[in-house]
Amino acid sequence: MSPRRVPVSRRDRPAKPPLSREDAVAVALRVMRAEGLERLTMRRLAAELDTGPASLYVYVRNMAELHGAILDELLAELPWPGAGDGQTGDGQAGLTGLLQAYTGLLFQYPSLARSVLALRPSGPNYLRLIDTLLALLRAGGVPVSQAAWGVDLLLQLATATAAEQGARDESVTADDEHEAVTLALREAPESEYPQVGWARDELFSGTGAQRLSWALAVLTEGIGAVATPAVD
Amino acid sequence: MSPRRVPVSRRDRPAKPPLSREDAVAVALRVMRAEGLERLTMRRLAAELDTGPASLYVYVRNMAELHGAILDELLAELPWPGAGDGQTGDGQAGLTGLLQAYTGLLFQYPSLARSVLALRPSGPNYLRLIDTLLALLRAGGVPVSQAAWGVDLLLQLATATAAEQGARDESVTADDEHEAVTLALREAPESEYPQVGWARDELFSGTGAQRLSWALAVLTEGIGAVATPAVD
DNA sequence: ACCTGAACACCGTTCAAGT
């Protein structure tokens, strides 16, 4: 009884919903979440939107711009202060918390982090992140020039930390025992690399989270302490 | 009199010189220097070596490993201390000088820097770089655990700084006036982004070199000052 | 054992030709 195909008005083809840049970015984000950035190709996204790859170029200039748009969409999920959920506080703890959340977000998508590093993002949520970090540094009494340069440094650290996470997620062992650099450092002959011998144990110690929070402490300490040169 | 072709023994075909991994890497480095990493493809390298792309996989596991080998070759050119040319000194100046040279080397090849960030290089010259940085920190009285974690941080900063240099070299204007983020920050409404307004001038001040040396000072300051957590 | 031609399974982007 029920017909195989429901007849559609207007020329017998189902009306495609009108496409917008927002839709395209939202679908792109969904594909990335589900299968990773590697699988999110222009052709794949076009197929997902039921069109040809050429149509995407009406909404984005190129792949890099698409990555930037995806990042900004992703940043909406940060625990922005003042949102009422109290996930991040004020001062040093607020700064560290927000940057850890940013790193954590990108940590899930290392290739996006790599792309972002070359991108210099400029979406509204990225600006908001810069603004919030500036506010936290300012509240901590950091002079304006050190805060301005410091924000760049802090975001670079966070992005690069996520970007370093290569495609070594698929390894069965949780630790990075199988990384070439780990092996090379462990086996480096003391005669040729005496300092590596000196620091051998400490070179591999700590979890990623411990190293990140130490690095953030190092940066905030230094940003507050070292004056910028006179350039104005 | 002189014949067009010198007759070759062994089957009338010019004997192809035997290929080695070293030759392949050297040629790869030459192609990258001449045309950039983007143009250095497996197919292109194979053509340069007068063979098919499949032959390369006898010497390198994949593209990433080739990039790692190129980096190590490149690092041979660093002004290693003790080489007698006195390009870098001891202590803080030596540390900063070596890291600036490393950044400068990678600055010419931003895509290599991007690749390196995901790579965790492990060649002999990279180990030598780690060893030398450890020695300089140790000489500065930095405790071993802070030196070990600090070397990671310093190299990450240097690599990420080079990686950030996107393909915006082709811009005619020397400054980054045309970068989207610069424009966005300049035009960010004070009502929505008050701190950006506060720091507006300082956000764009300074040259790349000034910012790098400030960042290195921030890191060394913090590395010497902030203790690592007890993880041993 | 060592090497490689040809194929596999894709890419991002452009542009002429639709509607």
Place this chain on the structure above:
DNA sequence: ACCTGAACACCGTTCAAGT
């Protein structure tokens, strides 16, 4: 004006079949 099929000019990697 807005959209897109088809083409352009490539990719990295594998594998069966050489020598």
